[in-house]
Amino acid sequence: MVEENVLMRKIAAIETLGSASIICTDKTGTLTEGKMTLVAMYAGATDYAVTGKGFDPTVGDITVGTTPGTNTGGDNSKEAASVLATLGSAVLCSNTTLELVEDENDKNPDPENDKWVQAKKWAPRGNSSEAPLVVAAAKIDIKLDQLEKTLIRVSQIPFISSRKMMVTVTETTG
Numbered sequence: 001m002v003e004e005n006v007l008m009r010k011i012a013a014i015e016t017l018g019s020a021s022i023i024c025t026d027k028t029g030t031l032t033e034g035k036m037t038l039v040a041m042y043a044g045a046t047d048y049a050v051t052g053k054g055f056d057p058t059v060g061d062i063t064v065g066t067t068p069g070t071n072t073g074g075d076n077s078k079e080a081a082s083v084l085a086t087l088g089s090a091v092l093c094s095n096t097t098l099e100l101v102e103d104e105n106d107k108n109p110d111p112e113n114d115k116w117v118q119a120k121k122w123a124p125r126g127n128s129s130e131a132p133l134v135v136a137a138a139k140i141d142i143k144l145d146q147l148e149k150t151l152i153r154v155s156q157i158p159f160i161s162s163r164k165m166m167v168t169v170t171e172t173t174g
Contacts (some may be wrong), residue, residue: 026158035055036131037109037132038132039084041062044083044086046080047065048077050136052092052139055120055123057135060139087133087136091147092151092168096127097126097144098122098123098125098138101121101122102118103118150153153170156168
């Protein structure tokens with residue numbers, strides 16, 4: 001890094017950059033944050049718009065239509081079999097989970113006493129490309145712990161870049 005005249009503020013950032021083989025930027029050269037979101041999906045010959053922001057499954061919804069906020073009056077996405085099947089399958093094939101964690105960068109005043117309390121935020125644990133699917137599923141109350149009560153993962157073949165896929169085998173119990 002010294003040979004490239006890099007000014008470093010935090011050694012951890014330089015260690016991470018030094019071990020990176022690929023750095024992704026957008027067309028302006030800005031580094032990406034790795035916060036992918038699902039904004040639209042196609043299931044059962046229907047377009048759906050996914051609204052919300054970030055990883056918070058309590059904000060936003062999945063509505064019929066190609067543009068967020070435009071509901072064409074079709075099936076409610078929480079009851080549409082194609083949406084339930086698509087996102088349920090995605091959750092079953094995923095190893096990513098969502099957790100409500102303390103946000104180290106955000107503190108709020110507590111009205112009951114004179115202290116500051118740590119704000120909470122939703123954060124994915126696992127593969128960042130699976131996170132948007134898990135968040136969308138949680139928006140319509142599909143959660144892995146509920147699915148695992150009747151659907152058991154029997155086998156898994158991990159993702160391999162040459163094969164470009166991961167395989168899971170799930171057994172139904174009831």
